[in-house]
Amino acid sequence: MNLLGISCFYHDSAASLLKDGKIAAAVQEERFSREKNTSAFPINAVNYCVQAGGISFEDLDAVVFHEKPFLKFARVVSEHIRSYPFSFTNFMRTMPHWLSDRLSLPIILEKEIGYTGKIFFVKHHLSHAAAAFLASPFDEAAIMTVDGVGEWATATVGKGAGGKVEIFGELRYPDSLGLLYTAVTSYLGFEANGGEGKVMGLAGYGEPVYLDKFREIVKIAEDGSFKLDESYFGFNRASRMFSRKFLRTFGPARRREREIEKRHEDIAASLQIFLEEVLLKMAVFVRNKTGCRRLCAAGGVFLNCVANARILAEAGFEDIFVQPASGDSGGALGAALYADNVLYGEPRRYEMEHAYLGPEFSRSEIYRALVNNDIAYEELPEEEIIRRTAAALSEGKIAGWFRGRTELGPRALGNRSILADPTDPAMKDILNRKIKHREPFRPFAPSVLEEEAEDYFELKVRSPFMLLAPRVKKEKKNTIPAVTHVDGTARVQTVSRRTNPSYWRLIDRFRSVKGVPMLLNTSFNLRGEPIVNSPHDAVSCFRSSGLDLLVMGDFIAEKR
Amino acid sequence: MFQDRKICKRCVMPESKPDIRLNEEGVCNLCLEYEKNKGRQKKQRPPLESDLTALLKKYRTKGEYDCLVMCSGGKDSTAALYFMKKRYKLNPLAFTFDNGFETEEALENARSASEKLGADHLLFKTDKMKKMFADAVKRHPEVVLCHLCSIWYMDLTFRMAERFDIPVIVAGWTRGQSTERAGVAEYRYGKDRREFTGMGEATRRFLKEYTRENPGYRDFPKSIEEVIKKARKRHRTVEISPHWFLPYSEEEYTDLITKELGWKAPENSYPAKSTNCGLNFLSVYNSMKHYGYTHYHVEMSKMIRAGLMTRDEALESLAINFDKELLNFWAAKLGHRFEEI
Structure with missing residues (x-):
């Protein structure tokens, strides 16, 4: 069976090919188009995957998309309405994309690759969960996924066993650790959806003097779930992701390429420690709930290797598998694995021992x-x-x-x-x-x-x-x-x-x-x-x- | 065999005034133009296989055949037939055209490939062009025989597509042979391309006069543009080559058809490792003599500029590998003999 996994239209577009249960190829579109983190339909990556898998487009049994576009659209519309009039500019900017491609994947597939066969849509966080667990070496493991936002979910906890992936808890938009981290990233003068790693690096230089502020803005429960005070943010606004209240609390935002002050380092350090606190609570909760000794994780937040190390050291797990393509590119891989193991009920035949899945040259x-x-x-x-x-x-x-x-x-x-x-x-x-x-x-x-x-x-x-x-x-x-x-x-x-x-x-x-x-x-x-x-x-x-x-x-x- | 000419340092085009000139650094105007346009042109992604599959789907009809594959028995066209049948699971009609100069080994390759693939095969063999070829060789050596022949076989191909109501014509054209807008299938010799100006003019002039003076060839098309224009009015087709869209190298698909179809490389060919009809040797000889290059030089130069070939690889492939005897063996069939070689 040949399954083509696709993730695109937000950022980090990618494609993967699952051939008889094993990933034959997977690669991000940016590597071909040379546009970093591109959100475009991964036409080059799709072509590469099919060719590297030694099959033709005619041999595809199904295409699997990494999220459910209509659910996501419903969230986007309702949240823009809720944030009106501040969201108006953003609404006008994003709607054409939704109407032209994001909601019409079958049409896009026919137009771009001549494909008219079966299409599955797997929920965004389920794709991440599958990329984490079904690609891992573990037979049984707790699962955590944390990112900006999928359809509604921003974080999930669950369990994987054999070929099954079960999600038993989720946090929903706007309560999002990923969006919080991205908002602070842009506040600190780095690019949103790309500069988060810089904040992690900067954190090493600071002191967590703003930790209490973050605890005030985001109320954490014992199970790691949290409620974010929306008055500090403006996720649906076109201009910036943080509000005036946020600026009153933390001071003026840093402009790009301007000097980094001690305050910026301290904010980064506080955010990092806060993130680790939340993730640790979540991890302990999911460990207690599942009784599993191993953890699988995915979602953009798990590119934070400092937090990952702390989870491994302090949450009581023996081992951790973090999906190397933790961002949305891994969704292409997870969606295909989910379709194979869960929807088709095929046995697990793949363990992601390495990430060398892209093009090589003669x-x-x-x-x-x-x-x-x-x-x-x-x-x-x-x-x-x-x-x-x-x-x-x-x-x-x-x-x-x-x-x-x-x-x-x-x-x-x-x-x-x-x-x-x-x-x-x-x-x-x-x-x-x-x-x-x-x-x-x-x-x-x-x-x-x-x-x-x-x-x-x-x-x-x-x-x-x-x-x-x-x-x-x-x-x-x-x-x-x-x-x-x-x-x-x-x-x-x-x-x-x-x-x-x-x-x-x-x-x-x-x-x-x-x-x-x-x-x-x-x-x-x-x-x-x-x-x-x-x-x-x-x-x-x-x-x-x-x-x-x-x-x-x-x-x-x-x-x- | 030929007078040495200065060759461009980047590609393999020789100095051939007035169309091709080398600057002080030894780089030809074609390479310089390419360099200039590369920076100006909006970055376009190269054609991909999905473009081909989308195109094939778009043009798919309920007719008996999905495509007409022009299969000479050479590696490129045999691979094209293989891809259509095996990779795209289409029902192709293989069409082989023998102008009386095809080698037995090439015809056998086409026959055997069609049989192994289970594709219907149409062979059109005729001596009708023999007189025109003979006259051109004897009296108009500046005329590129391959151009005359291709005008004729493209006309025939369009007629066959029309006859069997086939919407897609497939050939084994390489990326060097395709036009800049690969995928749109503008099959032209590109009269606006400097490297073909001299050759194109010679062919046009010859055909205009020759068809007027020889009643037997009165209906012969005067140019490829005329062929396409008339064909478009009669029947709608798209003309493509899988090699424009697929990433496989010549070595890869040659290996594939050798293993899968028992394809055999020709004993004598120009350029090296290619299959071509006997007339090709005469055409190459005359082109080299008159222009200092052949259409193969043009194609390979284009491949070099696109990074698909190195200059040394092209030079090796283009080295003249046939002798006077072979040339005169084929020339004799037209009642001609090259004495001055």
Whole structure:
């Protein structure tokens, strides 16, 4: 059976193909269209998934959409009416989108891909829940999903067992942790739906002096449910997501690219701690209610690796699986899994051991990109590529590492990564100056050999998707300064020899040169751009940035 | 065999004044124009397979055949037939046209592919063009024989589509052969394209005079534009190639048809690893002599600019790999002999 999962029309469009119960391909549309977090119908991603799955459009048994558009539309209309007249501008702006595409998926599918077959619509949070549990290695687990908003739900708790996913509690709009985080993100001068990670990074610098304010604005119950005081926000307004009352409480909003004050850091820190408090309560509640020892989580909020680490450490779970594509892109994957395991009742046959589900490129495609762009290169056996790259990295050089299939989700996990030496205290600044141009307060992450992670981090489980931020062991902090955040944590990716052998061997080789079993790993892109997808994208990035080295497949190019 | 000409440093087009000129850095005006337009043009996404499936669905009728596949037995057209039948599960009518110069191995490839795929196969073989070809080779070597032939076989193809009420014509045109608006299927030689100006003018001039002077060819179309215009009035079709939409490389689909259909690569071909009729060798020879390039150079240059091929790959493929004997073997069939080679 071939099921095509689709998520789109809000942000982070993606497609996935489930072939006989296993994910054959999944990728975000932004990787092709080069428009970050695009909400467009994922036409390129759909084409890729069908082709990568070795099937044709004729072979699709069903298309599964990650939410129920009419339910969502009902919420949007009723909430705009409730917020009238403040919502008028926003209403006028969004309605054309609803009427032209969001409500007419069958028409869009026929027009875009000539598909007229069966279509399923799975509720937004059920898609997240399915992406979390049905892709996890667990037979039974508690489930939490938390994001901005789906149809009505903003967070759900439930349980997964075998091929079943049950949701037994939900919070509804406007009580939303995701929207709260996004509102504060935009208040702090970062882009909504994209800049949330920056707030998490900034939080490490501040003190939670505003924690009580957040507790005042959002009343939390013991089970983790909460009531948000709407007078502080304006989610339906076109101009901004926060109200004058919010400004009176926290002071004037920061304008983009303006200086960051201590107040901003403290607000970020308070929000982060508050978020963790709520999630912890929810997690404890769902653990008690289900009696499960493992937790599966998805939804954009779970990209917060600091909160995830705290849940793992304090909520009483033995293990946690956080869907690597926790944002809406994972909805495409979850919806397809839900249709297969729940609607069709097929047994579970998939475990998401890695996120390498996107396009890969042949030798000749890489070769042509290099030659046609006049890049001097050498083609070498893999062993030599690894040896040369590790040597260059240990000399302080920065490498673009492009091998195998693109990762699903927002993290580069060693196939579309920029790599550097984590032991160099100056590396963060060098990277920012030469390539990434990120805000200086944002940390870089380490990719560590799975077998050696415990020696460096307070981490008892694997973290293959860079979604846990454990504390760096005290005695190691000075060894890996470039990947240790100011608060003493690190956004760790544990690298498995089985799922990414060449990346594992590169790190292992680096260890033999430098004595540290890890590399600094940041996504292969320039600021504001999506992660590179094709060899052509990688070459463009290599040419226009301060990268010293480009490795693509078995080709290596070095700037002299 | 041919005089060496300066070749563009980026593509494989030689200097061929007045249409193709190289600047001081050795880059041709076609590449420079491409570069200039690339920045100006609104970014369009490349054609995708879903565009093809949507198109096939749109044009699907209740007729007996879903599409007419122009299958010469070459790798590109055999793969096109394979995709229509296997990938899109259509009922194609394979149409092979033999101008009297097709090789046995090419015809066998077309026959065997149709049989293995269970597709009906129509073979049209005629010597009707022989006199025109012979006269062109002997007296008008500037005329591109392939252009004459394609005007004729496209006319025939349209008539076959009309005869069997088929709405979609499928060919094995590569991305290098397609027009800029791939998918819309404007099948033109592009008289407005500089690289075809000289060739196009020579063909038009020849046809105009020749059909006037030879009553047997009076009804012969004067240009591809005329063919299309008349065909549109009679019967509505869309003309497409799956290769415009699919991501598979030439190597991939050649492997596929070799494994699945037992397709055999030709012993002699130009460019390398391609199947073409015997007349192609004569056409290539004359084009090289008169213009310094062939339509294959134009196609491959376009592929290089699009990043689908490297210059070295194209140069290797375009190296003249046939000799005087082979050339004269085919020329003899037209009562001609190239003495001065």
